[in-house]
Amino acid sequence: MYRYDEFDAAFVAGRGAQFADQVNRRLSGELSEDQFRPLRLMNGLYLQLHAYMLRIAVPYGTLSSRQLRKLAHIARTYDRGYGHFTTRQNIQFNWPKLKDVPAILAELASVEMHSIQTSGNCIRNTTTDQFAGAAADEIIDPRPVAEIIRQWSSLHPEFTYLPRKFKIAMTGSPNDRAAIRFHDIGLQAAVNAAGETGWEVWVGGGLGRTPMIGKLINSFVPNEHLLAYLESIMRVYNRYGRRDNKYKARIKILVHEEGLETIKGQVEAEFAEIRGGILTLPSEEVDRITTYFAPPAFTDQAGSKVDVAYQSIIDPAYGRWLDNNLNAHREPGYASVTISLKPVGGAPGDATDVQMDVVADLAERYSFDELRVTHEQNLVLPHVAVADLRTVYDALVAAGLADGNAGMITDIICCPGLDFCALANARSIPIAQEITHKFAAPERQAEIGDLKIKISGCINACGHHHVGHIGILGVEKKGGELYQITLGGDASEQASVGKIIGPGFEADAVPDAIEKLVDTYIAKRHSVDETFIQAYRRLGEAPFKEALYGTA
Amino acid sequence: MEQPKQVQVPAGHDKLRALGILALNGMFDEMDAVGVLRQAAADVLPGDLAVVSSFGADSAVLLHLVAQVDPSLPVYFLETGKHFQETLDYVETLKQHLGLLNVHAIHPNQADLARFDPAGTLWETDPDSCCHIRKTEPLEPITELYGGWVTGRKRFQTRERGVLPHFELTSDDRIKVNPLAYFHDSDVNQYKIDHGLPEHPLFAKGYKSIGCAPCTSVVAEGEDPRAGRWRGLDKKECGIHFDFNGAIASPMMAAKRHTLWKDGTFIADPFHDWTDESEPATARYQHVPLPVFLAHREAFLANPHPLGLLVAPGESVEDVADDLERFSSIAIKFPGxxxxxxxSTARLVSQRYQYANEIRAVGDVLQDQIPLMRRCGFNALVVTHEPTRAALIENRLPEVAIFYQPVGTAEVPIGTRPFLRRAS
Structure with a gap:
């Protein structure tokens, strides 16, 4: 993975000192909260319902064991013993004290981490496929370019006060695990007619109160011109994006209102001016960064196999884990392991300091010191030898991290909701907890198969409810909390936005409603191979609507 | 060459002080030079007033006034190291003749000379810088010691000095006293005759205004007496009397605090806002809003005066790309x-259109944004936010000094962009 050189270290240290000065000016009263807000946000520090919340960047979701141990240490020392992994592959701490923040940032800097641009109206952490560099279906590893984008976008002087936040996601695989069509810019690895690799550029996707699927603005931008092309988009957005209404300020609205062709014309005109200029990326630089992401020293494991069917009989829990939590690795005899942070009744994405230490140890010993955070709020050990799977599993069992539910109905994406968040209208974690209780039985989950439930506590859609096969949105109605259900969302390459199925439900009625939807699916599916989303696409909303509300 | 700290005056005093200056100017007959000086030395700035004299062709008159009012008044002479020997002799002559008790020579900083003018020929290539290191810089720490100083400037000397009052409030809140403001050439000569003052040895040889030897020449009959200074150059003042751009400090305006930060210091702003009364054909030193410029483009292009351009967010600087060079300053507005x-506007102006004059940020300019502004091409800032002013003056901007991405059009130094770094 990427290692800081002296320049990176000096940069992060400089930024830490800058923010420490800003914190001190806030504490002394020289800065008003109004003036401090954009500064702290640029450093990932939010003011939430009960306390400050510090969001720490995990660039493209990649961590080393040393870094995760540091996060565990921060959770223990400065917080309440846990951290929350987010849908943007970051981690956030919910209870730091303002006066401690400079010290936390110094701790982070010591392990090459920071909180730069994890909030604020700037270019946020670039996210990518959690199996990057490991997945069998990958065309190119997106991490080197993600790192280059991280560097280019860090404290960019022109794009630090954009109309609104800006998120870039990229995938090097045709199977999109990074939801790139729901980002301000999505980059999909592509190969042109000449056999060169580059990027398809999608623009104007997003969730929030106005979900939009990104539109293809350029079908092939080679690596050397990618930064110039991104800067062209950013400049058009910075100049013309709406600033009169924060709910209409994302680039998706600009693209929607002006039309893709207009925006494309402006971007191409800008690109024509700066293409070939100072942002031209030498292939030597791409190569240099790529060396940081060289594959680890895999050993010959081709002979090792695990018989999942057999294991399922003698140890069903282990069998389920093997079945659901492994992803095919490009290297024979290896697998990528998803560590579920979705135990039944737990808060999705939370991990304790002890759990983080355990995972760090496992990464160090069994995954070439590498770890990933997924946008579905789980952790990944990307390179585990098949021969080590049982050992890893046993250690996870001891740490309470061995749920074999990745991609299942209980693997719920969920925002912090009204329990923590100042924006939320409704609680979301308790809803997730109730649903996981309802579907706790492993046999029941296996029967249901792939089904993504995503829950947001408000219209800002941090829980990605628009792209849940079943989405749940908490709204406030007449002083109470009400939950709207959407069906048919999909964050993958077959991107679609879920549709509201009908009137909302009270909190305690939500698990039953989900159960009715699930039962309808099971009753109507062609076979066990037809997933929920496939069945929904074939059947339409009618049978599901009828199940929930009776015949119209 | 460090800039002096700007003195900050509580806002409440400004108007009273300015009014006081106006009143002082009305108290004296135009020719009552000794009355002006006595008032200044005894009542306005007792113990806090000094004289700066060039010991040039006309200096004897002012120094004679000093001798009458208070021979112990401090008199400073800028010993630039480039004076005629006759001038140095004349210093001694006048000291003796007038009985001046407190004459001091001010010398340039030797380190500055060694660094900027090692061969002593800077006057040839860059007379402004020469004046700066030999006159303006050495004088600054001295002026900081006093609340005011006396000059021998006169209205008739140059067109720019034609509005000179007896008392000026300068932009750093000091008082300049000009007892001879209303003296004409003939008044000076008559005064010298009436009081039997010794003549500068070079005066009889045709030198009417005498400064440093290399930059002083003989003046022909009928010429402006200062025409012999920096002959052939568009230069009329050495810099010690500048308020901004050679203008005389206005008693009312000068009391205002400076808000324009440029070249490391707050300076007086020659520009003011465009108003409804402003005329495209005759406006000067105003920032013209971009739409107004486009509406009256021909008139503005025919206008000979210095003008600026004001670009607000949402306005398209592309529309005036061909006319940018017409402006001596471009103001870019930050409403919040x-x-x-x-x-983005600044990068387009400075990088795409290669505009090389002043690009200033106006509006909500705060210290935490200034480093970004500079990188985007801003070279001047209009700052009213008090902590930001203090941070600029004390040079403690919260800045990350190294950066990843290139933003210029040319190469940037190695170490400041990732793709020039070497793998270690």
Whole structure:
């Protein structure tokens, strides 16, 4: 993975000192909260319902064991013993004290981490496929370019006060695990007619109160011109994006209102001016960064196999884990392991300091010191030898991290909701907890198969409810909390936005409603191979609507 | 060459002080030079007033006044190291003749000379810098010691000095006293005759205004007496009397605090806002809003005066790309610090259109945004936010000094962009 050189270290240290000065000016009263807000946000520090919340960047979701141990240490020392992994592959701490923040940032800097641009109206952490560099279906590893984008976008002087936040996601695989069509810019690895690799550029996707699927603005931008092309988009957005209404300020609205062709014309005109200029990326630089992401020293494991069917009989829990939590690795005899942070009744994405230490140890010993955070709020050990799977599993069992539910109905994406968040209208974690209780039985989950439930506590859609096969949105109605259900969302390459199925439900009625939807699916599916989303696409909303509300 | 700290005056005093200056100017007959000086030395700035004299062709008159009012008044002479020997002799002559008790020579900083003018020929290539290190810089720490100083400037000397009052309030809140403001050439000569003052040895040889030897020449009959100074150059003042751009400090305006930060210091702003009364054909030193410029483009292009351009967010600087060179300053508006459109505008102006004059940020300019502004091409700032002013003056901007991405059009130094770094 990427290692800081002296320049990176000096940069992060400089930024830490800058923010420490800003914190001190806030504490002394020289800065008003109004003036401090954009500064702290640029450093990932939010003011939430009960306390400050510090969001720490995990660039493209990649961590080393040393870094995760540091996060565990921060959770223990400065917080309440846990951290929350987010849908943007970051981690956030919910209870730091303002006066401690400079010290936390110094701790982070010591392990090459920071909180730069994890909030604020700037270019946020670039996210990518959690199996990057490991997945069998990958065309190119997106991490080197993600790192280059991280560097280019860090404290960019022109794009630090954009109309609104800006998120870039990229995938090097045709199977999109990074939801790139729901980002301000999505980059999909592509190969042109000449056999060169580059990027398809999608623009104007997003969730929030106005979900939009990104539109293809350029079908092939080679690596050397990618930064110039991104800067062209950013400049058009910075100049013309709406600033009169924060709910209409994302680039998706600009693209929607002006039309893709207009925006494309402006971007191409800008690109024509700066293409070939100072942002031209030498292939030597791409190569240099790529060396940081060289594959680890895999050993010959081709002979090792695990018989999942057999294991399922003698140890069903282990069998389920093997079945659901492994992803095919490009290297024979290896697998990528998803560590579920979705135990039944737990808060999705939370991990304790002890759990983080355990995972760090496992990464160090069994995954070439590498770890990933997924946008579905789980952790990944990307390179585990098949021969080590049982050992890893046993250690996870001891740490309470061995749920074999990745991609299942209980693997719920969920925002912090009204329990923590100042924006939320409704609680979301308790809803997730109730649903996981309802579907706790492993046999029941296996029967249901792939089904993504995503829950947001408000219209800002941090829980990605628009792209849940079943989405749940908490709204406030007449002083109470009400939950709207959407069906048919999909964050993958077959991107679609879920549709509201009908009137909302009270909190305690939500698990039953989900159960009715699930039962309808099971009753109507062609076979066990037809997933929920496939069945929904074939059947339409009618049978599901009828199940929930009776015949119209 | 460090800039002096700007003195900050509580706002409440400004108007009273300015009014006081106006009143002082009305108290004296135009020719009552000794009355002006006595008032200044005894009542306005007792113990806090000094004289700066060039010991040039006309200096004897002012120094004679000093001798009458108070021979112990401090008199400073800028010993630039480039004076005629006759001038140095004349210093001694006048000291003796007038009985001046407190004459001091001010010398340039030797380190500055060694660094900027090692061969002693800077006057040839860059007379402004020569004046700066030999006159302006050495004088500054001295002026800081006093609340005011006396000059021998006169209205008739140059067109620019034609509005000179007896008392000026300068932009650093000091008082300049000009007892001879209303003296004409003939008044000076008559005064010298009436009081039997010794003549500068070079005066009889045709030198009417005498400064440093290399930059002083003989003046022909009928010429402006200062025409012999920096002959052939568009230069009329050495810099010690500048308020801004050679203008005389106005008693009322000068009391205002400076808000324009440029070249490391707050300076007087020659520009003012465009108003409804402003005329495209005759306006000067105003920032013309971009739409107004486009509406009256021909008139503005025919206008000979210095003008600036004001670009607000949402306005398209592309529309005036061909006319940018017409402006001596471009002001880019930040209505709120969170509105980042001005950064793009600045990069277009400075990088795409290669505009090389002043690009100033106006509006909500705060210290935490200034480093970004500079990188985008801003070279001047209009700052009213008090902590930001203090941070600029004390040179403690919260800045990350190294950066990843290149933003210029040319190469940037190695170490400041990732793709020039070497793998270690």
């Amino acid at each position: 610090f969170a509105d980042g459109r001005g950064y």
